[in-house]
Amino acid sequence: MRIAPLGLIDGDRDKLEAILRAPTAPAGLALRARIVLLAADGVSNSEIARRCGVSRPTVITWRGRYGERGIDGLSDLHRSGRPRTLDHSAIVTATLMPPPKKLGVTHWSSRLLADHLGISFYAVANAWREYGVQPWRAETFKYSTDPELVAKVHDVVGLYLDPPENAIVLSLDEKSQIQALDRTQPMLPMQPGSVERHTHDYKRHGTTTLFAALDIATGKVTASCKPRHRSTEYLAFLKQVARAYPSQELHLIADNYATHKTPEVKAWLAENPRIAVHFTPTSASWLNLVEVWFGVIQRQALGRGVFTSVTDLTSKIRAFINGWNTRATPFVWTKTPEEILKKATRKTTSNTSH
Template sequence: MANRPAPALGLRDGDREELARLTRSSSARAGLAQRARIVLLAADGVSNISIAAKVGVSRPTVIDWRNRYAAQGIAGLEDEPRSGRPRTIDHREIVAQTLRPPPKKYGVTHWSSRLLGRHLGISNGTVAKAWRDYGVAPWRVETFKFSTDPELVAKVTDVVGLYLAPPENAIVLCVDEKSQIQALDRTAPMLPMQPGLPERRTHDYKHNATTTLFAALEIATGKVTGACKARHRHQEFLAFLKQVARAYPDTGDGTELHLVMDNYAAHKRVEVRDWLAANPRIHVHFTPTSGSWLNLVEVWFGIIERQAIHRGTFRFVKDLNAKIRAFVDGWNDRCHPFVWTKTADEILKKANRQTTSNTSH
């Protein structure tokens, strides 16, 4: 005689609503929601074989959870306590292993949460939680550079002191050049931004010629004096210094110009030194070697790169130069002061930490 389907499972008062809630809950454990669905289907008279096919479990599993519910109600659907002492995992041990390089047999440079979890015999979620708790991020890497300039302390103190407390009756200008700016032309026209769609452009482009942007940033106002030139030799740099001098003429009131610049060879050519000597109202302050980040005009170069150059399309260098000049004019209409906040002592303390860390490895 053929097997008959099991009779509909009787539900206890109020359980149908709770079981239905468990199947819809996003916070209930997946196993508990699955068991609630099995019981509901069984209560609707669905055969055990059909329930197994719908839920994706075996027929014996369906029978087991039917019997558990019949004996204990909804409480019977919970996981039973496991024997033995719960395993405790020290997050410090996980982090300590993370800080050690992976064994050579893995052939990787750093741990992933899954690889470390498999190595330690724990879940990758446990590893990830330990990393979050201790602020460890093996997938991240940053660069740093420390200066070996023998005059590091003096130069940092000089430049930062100029930013924080400029001399009376002085204008502080940060001077540098952004070289090799390429006029890039896309192989197809840009597709403009539309509701629901960002601006789109082809991944490939045509290389045209380059230009060099010379700039002098007045930190008290944010005003920029700029010039685009085909090359960035000492001849072009000297011509730009003369342009800056004309932009800030000597009015006879004793106003001095203090220029912050890096150690690029063109800045120290004899022709440049001779011209500076002939213009004693102009004083030069050099940033330390490998310390051009102390020059605030580098911040402004980042602004013009993001806002005018990076997403631009230029068929010719003259188009690129025109865009740069338009940006400088627009910037000067809305410019703002550039405020330095870190003291020389704070910078030197951090530089000493990096140097000590590097030499100790």
Template structure:
């Protein structure tokens, strides 16, 4: 006897687009995509047995999701709460197990939900749910480094005080170098941004050399004074300091810079000593995060360098100069908000935390 074909399922208005999206999306559960496919085939008039064979389920399963959609629409395709008492999950035990490093026998550096699940007697989705609930991310790591500068407190107080209360009639400039900026040229033409498609570039590239960007950020306005040099020795740094001095004639300048060797060469110290209107404030060792020009270096890296394609070092330098020119037209002040006490308290809490977790 021939199989009877069930009538085509009538979709509710607007549901077809969502069902098609569910079948294509790579981030939805496989079960959700399967149910959407069953309903779409049923709406196209395909018989239940053919749908079952195509999707790889039983015919009663096809009937189930047809009926559920007919009764409740898209909401009917969601999982329903299972009968009986909800299973109790020992969240504390899962968290405690997560915070203990994996045994050496596993040969891994951190837990995954699938590795931990059998050890705590639950499925990996439950482990992942507990991690999400409590903000635990074993796969992620951050970096830190404590400054060993014996003058840490004095330097933090000096530099941050300069940001929060700059001297009257003076200019505060954050100075540093961004070295080894590579002029990278992609091996094939970049495919531009289009609706539905991100910009695409080849993973490989040709190096055409490097340049060093020396920059001075005026904290109060965001104005940047910059020079590109082939090298970053003390000779180039001294040339840059003279360039900055010419850019701010007859103004008292307070320069924030790090302890890099080129900043402390005898020639540099002698020139600074001969220019009494220029005052230097050093950040602590391993404290470059106090220098606001580092924030600006991050901006130019993201907006002009990282995705740039440069056929030569000269091309790269021209792009950097163009960015600085454009930046100075749309500049904005760089505002520091944390007080020295807040920063030092946070450092102290971090030190205590690290000390308490040592084995």
């Protein structure tokens, strides 16, 4: 006996066809939408079952569900499942407690904690996943205790967001102890299907210190490599920066390293009033944008470089800087002083409340 086509609610055909086209639609929902559409086209239950690879009772079930509840009837019904027998919060509480001293470990692994609690390590892993606990991870932090924190943050960030008119803002620092490392065997270059490879051991050929001043407005860098990073070398670099910008008013952003504040440096700055130094708060060198550029040169030129001597190292650093300056773009600071201080205050409060 021929069964009458399944009647669709107005607008449901478009919705069902959209479910079939959606790449993210659950497979089960897409299958049910196809069953209902075929039923609406008058296809027999047996033929629908054959085309969809399901049983005839399954086709009848989903025809009935749609007839009773429309598209909502095609969703999976809630299933209570087996009740949880383990308290995940108790597992996490145990995780937050230090392991017994007799174990000799600094933190729990899923297997150690499972043995300690007498449960499976799968249960421990599931509890950690639910609560976002990751005992194997650790990060570093350091809060600035500078009594002038607020004033210095406003001063430095103010230079980034609203630099003085007709003045140059330079972020200045040194990257010390850059090693001239030479691999013991030639590098194997990248090939299709194979990454670049090099030996894990190396030869040391000495070190250099890179002094750099980043022009915030252009992204260009004035730099110099020196064998040491005493106040003598720092002062020599300041004079180089002054020569690079012979007539402009300069605002230098620097950290609180001792060589930046020696009597010789202070005396020279006093003789050159067009140059003003703005210090970042203590333990907050990340406010100095040149640190971002140091990260760039480390990733792009130093980390995987091969250097046969300090001269070779400094030559390749200079080549990178020359190339960088031809393609440089401004460094843009986005966070306001209030946003930075709010985050710092929140972290400090959170840390001291435990």
